[in-house]
Amino acid sequence: MAQLRVVPLAALLLAILLCGVEATVRELKVGYYAETCPEAEDIVLATMARAQAREARSVASVMRLQFHDCFVNGCDGSVLMDPRPGMEGEKDSLSNINSLRSFDVVDEIKAALEDRCPGVVSCADIIVMAARDAVVLTGGPNWAVRLGRDDSLTASHNDSDNIMPSPRANASALIRLFAGLNLSVTDLVALSGSHSIGKARCFSIVFRLYNQSGSGQPDPNMDMAYRSALDTLCPQGGDEEVTGGLDATPRVFDNQYFKDLVALRGFLNSDQTLFSDDVRTQRVVKVFSSNQDAFFKAIVEGMVKMGDLQNPKMGEIRRNCRVANFAPVAPKEVVADRVLDF
Numbered sequence: 001m002a003q004l005r006v007v008p009l010a011a012l013l014l015a016i017l018l019c020g021v022e023a024t025v026r027e028l029k030v031g032y033y034a035e036t037c038p039e040a041e042d043i044v045l046a047t048m049a050r051a052q053a054r055e056a057r058s059v060a061s062v063m064r065l066q067f068h069d070c071f072v073n074g075c076d077g078s079v080l081m082d083p084r085p086g087m088e089g090e091k092d093s094l095s096n097i098n099s100l101r102s103f104d105v106v107d108e109i110k111a112a113l114e115d116r117c118p119g120v121v122s123c124a125d126i127i128v129m130a131a132r133d134a135v136v137l138t139g140g141p142n143w144a145v146r147l148g149r150d151d152s153l154t155a156s157h158n159d160s161d162n163i164m165p166s167p168r169a170n171a172s173a174l175i176r177l178f179a180g181l182n183l184s185v186t187d188l189v190a191l192s193g194s195h196s197i198g199k200a201r202c203f204s205i206v207f208r209l210y211n212q213s214g215s216g217q218p219d220p221n222m223d224m225a226y227r228s229a230l231d232t233l234c235p236q237g238g239d240e241e242v243t244g245g246l247d248a249t250p251r252v253f254d255n256q257y258f259k260d261l262v263a264l265r266g267f268l269n270s271d272q273t274l275f276s277d278d279v280r281t282q283r284v285v286k287v288f289s290s291n292q293d294a295f296f297k298a299i300v301e302g303m304v305k306m307g308d309l310q311n312p313k314m315g316e317i318r319r320n321c322r323v324a325n326f327a328p329v330a331p332k333e334v335v336a337d338r339v340l341d342f
């Protein structure tokens, strides 16, 4: 009998102990900050609008952060952390280095929120609100975002390298990657429609212009006139930091991206492959190219689902999105004479 009592007690103690490390999944909800920071969503929108007025592209760059944050161990603001001794962080990973941008806009939002309601709104939630606002500010649909995320204490360079897809990826690899996170083929195609806004570098497409799959030839799935325009923008051996629009209307959130894919005018290989290489994704691209409302409905669903990816580890509300509140310091060196004191 006594032994029977000991087992549940030990299990309980273990559970309490583990709680400190693994938090249960947070319940996200619409209007999460209604009591604690009622102006939060207005502050985010106003700051995004100011950023857009300064530089039109910046809102697309902030929207992209949601993808790079949520795919790597859940939406936890890890992508925003600066490298520090002992933690490389995600900013310098393969997909992010020299590519992710507009972190300063997130800083500006965070500063405004800390001013109004200190220590309340997480950086992870800022990304999710700001990504929605990027869509709204460029003419896309509006939706209610679910909030209440924690910020991570760390970020992982390796996980980012291992997870984030390359612009060379083909449709079947992308379907697999998204399926692993419970995102459907429709989610994949709709979320790729985020490339309705923003720009990419020649660096991301020179292989498909001059050496697709090591063939020494361009990707055959390209409209001739478009290819020659891209050849001019991104000549072989030229400056790979030069940028081009991801679709024909890179400041407007619309279904032009899908019309471009059907016309073999996709910018990235990972975009064009959705139309050219797989019937499952092609079917959805065709629907979205002729029905903008269907695209808008699906991207809202996709953004909400992507925003639901959570990091189960215990987190915090960071005061500064770039660093953990109590960043672990490198262990102090043992001072010899102090050891000798004993």
Ligand code: HEM
Residues within 6 Å of the ligand: 057, 060, 061, 062, 063, 064, 065, 066, 067, 098, 099, 100, 101, 165, 166, 167, 168, 169, 174, 191, 192, 194, 195, 197, 198, 199, 200, 201, 202, 203, 204, 246, 268, 270
């Ligand atoms: C499906 C797999 C995806 C791949 C392979 C991919 C890849 C890329 C690449 C290579 C760039 C340009 C980077 C550069 O040249 O510096 C880019 C830009 C962008 N991506 Fe994606 N992406 C994907 C999905 C997504 C998703 C799901 C979102 C949703 C938030 C998204 C949002 C964006 C935006 C808005 C830009 C433009 C950013 C700017 O102008 O700064 N992407 N993406």
